[in-house]
Amino acid sequence: MPSDPGHQRPGPVPPPSKHQLALMIWLAVLPTLTVLNVGLSSLLADTPVVLRTVIVATIAVPIVMYGLMPRLHRLRARLLARQPAR
Template identity: 75%
Template sequence: MIPVPPPTKHQLALMIWVAVFPTLTLLNLALGGLLADLPPVLRTFVLSTVAVPIVIYGLMPRLHRVRARILLRGAPR
């Protein structure tokens, strides 16, 4: 198997954005009513406490695999 280099800063930034934006959007839609009365800092703390593990342990490994597949698809055989 051909080793895949780590993502560039720009690739990693895009991968993080692709993982974080939809996660926060869904969490806001799902939990917005429950968190509506909280102060903004506490609301942000709760959302980030839920979002960070989802992104780091759930979404980023999948995005790294997708990136590897894309890069390997274009690699010479």
């Protein structure tokens, strides 16, 4: 197959900067905590604040790390791949 410059695969996407990573984490964590707090509010209403925080964090961290962050990394890679080379 001839090498066509228009059909070359882009190189690997560099890791996000600390600012990009902070934004990605914020985009994953804020809605997750909001949904969990609203969804569990009646169930955890009488729970002490520290225990409630431990419960919500124990549910939120796997959702963010294994569910949302990989998707955000893929989305970032796709967005960067669509940009013209600099």
